[in-house]
Amino acid sequence: MSVTNDIERVLVSEEEIDGRISELSNEISQDYVDAESLLIVSILRGAFIFTADLSRKLTVRHSVDFIALASYQKSTSSGEVRMISDLRQSIEGRHVLIVEDIVDSGMTLEYMSNLLRERKPLSVKTCVMVAKEGVDVNSSGIGVDYLGFVLPDVWVVGYGLDYDDQYRTLPYIAELKSRIYQ
Numbered sequence: 001m002s003v004t005n006d007i008e009r010v011l012v013s014e015e016e017i018d019g020r021i022s023e024l025s026n027e028i029s030q031d032y033v034d035a036e037s038l039l040i041v042s043i044l045r046g047a048f049i050f051t052a053d054l055s056r057k058l059t060v061r062h063s064v065d066f067i068a069l070a071s072y073q074k075s076t077s078s079g080e081v082r083m084i085s086d087l088r089q090s091i092e093g094r095h096v097l098i099v100e101d102i103v104d105s106g107m108t109l110e111y112m113s114n115l116l117r118e119r120k121p122l123s124v125k126t127c128v129m130v131a132k133e134g135v136d137v138n139s140s141g142i143g144v145d146y147l148g149f150v151l152p153d154v155w156v157v158g159y160g161l162d163y164d165d166q167y168r169t170l171p172y173i174a175e176l177k178s179r180i181y182q
């Protein structure tokens, strides 16, 4: 049976995603126009599609590296973040932009920011595709600098976001039927 049977409703269409990513990449390109060494740090696996589309629209010189983290077992937070694999390169003296799929409790982003700040980068900022409604994205622990969309506090899938490793490659962002994740 097709995975689309598990979708409750589409929250952000392919066209809306594309439009918002153009806006974000313009903003980022302007902000980093004078930066010599921008490094995009993409958090696997959820951010891989967002990163691919965003980074290809940037007009500033940059490179992309990946860090793999895990925190969730299906839809329940395990309450801790684990690193599965680290960056390949040193970030010392570079401007770092963390790219993440979604912020919920903010634990993942806080862990990442703290980890990378210890490595003496020139700066660390964050770009997040989705924040769940009610999350304070300006709190000191989270600090989202560039945000794609604020969505209702339901389980969302597609455009990189998964449930139990499924639905990642749907081209839109959608609410999963609650019977799947409850």
Ligand code: IMP
Pocket: 046, 071, 072, 077, 100, 101, 102, 103, 104, 105, 106, 107, 108, 109, 154, 155, 156, 157, 161, 162, 163
């Ligand atoms: P946080 O650490 O609680 O902010 O959770 C962030 C991580 O949880 C994200 O990187 C996602 O991998 C995962 N996550 C949280 N909510 C959702 C969701 O609605 N759909 C898919 N993944 C989610």
Ligand code: MG
Pocket: 043, 044, 045, 046, 047, 101, 102, 108
């Ligand atoms: Mg993630």
